[in-house]
Amino acid sequence: MAKMRSAVLVGPRDIRLEEVERPVVARDTVVVKLESLGICGSNLHWWTGAPVEQGLMRFPLPGGGGHEYAGVVDEVGSDVTRVKAGDRVAVDFFESTSCGDCVQCGAGLxxxxxRRRFLGLGGFTEYLMTGEKGLYPIPDGVELGLAAVVEPMACAASGVRRANLRGGETVVVLGAGVLGLCAAGAARALGAGKVIISAKHDAQAALAKRFGADVVVRSREPELVERIKAETGPHGADLVVETVGGHAPTLSQSIEILRSGCTVVVLGLFDEPVPVDTWSAVLKDARLLFSLTYGLRGKRHDFELCLEWMASGRVPAQELVTHVRPLAEIAEAFELAADKSRGVIKVMLNP
Ligand SMILES: [Zn+2]
Ligand SMILES: [Zn+2]
Known part of the structure; x- marks a missing residue:
């Protein structure tokens, strides 16, 4: 049996590589040789062990929770028609493990x-066994080693698309990490008139203009809300995209800066229940829209749209990848990704 390396999250802050059997293709499956693996904020959350205390997961976690994948099709089963060996593909983890016929799948969600169906070991691994669904061709002009960044980008784009921009809106994005910068880029690409973003770190602020932001405010400014209101004008923002989560007060800030009758899209993951001034929200007829992943909207999957924006440079998501490390250095790469003070935005592993 051929072997490959695959990660296991053994305990808090302890991720290691193990030798495991390489997947063998079956009639209706595909094996992808992964070339680009992204370390996601959610991976870092599991890595700290916090979800174990909350009873949401257990150690050891095979694969380490990886789900941002791109690579080259290595082998296909005899019944597979949608892809062939040698194709460069980005993998929609959710679609590739979906049943395809439940109510949610029917709606493109x-x-x-x-009824999720796992075909094999996922996560931070060299070879991925998957079905032929959920594989999106990577266009020329997108570097394979960076292509997995399409996954977080699609999360952000999906949230913005759900707000149905018509063009010309004033959009405020709170937070300028990967999700925030991609949300700004998506809002711009979908026709926003003015994009205002709040950034905590210098490296984030420096990139914001590349992602279509007209105004960058620093989140440590004591008068942050006032500062943003000065930019939106008296009516407030037509759309607010919250991407910070954690322990931040950004949900109530979102409602404060929102224009009446408009939408807050929440992409950030909060570490605890968040108090919301529902009176303010009601008085504004505010809509709060929580958004987790991506999928089909109308006829277009978020991955297709985002890969197109990456290839054309319209949203240069590849520039978010500040560090690329070999899979062998996964433990150090997690430490690096967790330390945002060192100019890190996105860490990518190339097996
Ligand atoms: Zn992710
Ligand atoms: Zn389903």
Whole structure:
């Protein structure tokens, strides 16, 4: 049996590589040789062990929770028709593990599939066994080693697309990490008139203009809300995209800066229940829209749209990758990704 390396999250802050059997293709499956693996904020969250205390996961976690994948099709089963060996593909983790026929799948919401089907070991691994669904061709002009960044980008784009921009809106994005910068880029690409973003770190602020932001405010400014209101004008923002989460007060700030009758899209993951001034929200007829993953909207999957924006440079998501490390250095790469003070935005592993 051929072997490969695959990660295991053994305990808090302890991720290691193990030798495991390489997947062998079956009639209706595909094996992808992964070339680009992204370390996601959610991976870092599991790595700290916090979800174990909350009873949401257990150690050891095979694969380490990786789900941002791109690579080259290595082998296909005899019944596979949609891809062939040698194709460069980005993998929609949710669609590729979806049943394809539940109510949620029918609506294109693969992230909400009711009967998920795992074909093999996922995560931070060299070879991925998957079905032929959920594989999106990577266009020329997108570097394979960076292509997995399409996954977080699609999360952000999906949230913005759900707000149905018509063009010309004033959009405020709170937070300028990967999700925030991609949300700004998506808002711009979808026709926003003015994009205002709040950034905590210098490296984030420096990139914001590349992602279509007209105004960058620093989140440590004591008068942050006032500062943003000065930019939106008296009516407030037509759309607010919250991407910070954690322990931040950004949900109530979002409602404060929102224009009446408009939408807050929440992409950030909060570490605890968040108090919301529902009176302010009601008085504004505010809509709060929580968004987790991506999928089909109309006829277009978020991955297709985002890969197109990456290839054309319209949203240069590849520039978010500040560090690329070999898979062998996964433990150090996690430490690096967790330390945002060192100019890190996105860490990518190339097996
Ligand atoms: Zn992710
Ligand atoms: Zn399903």
């Amino acid at each position: 693969f992230g909400q599939c009711e």
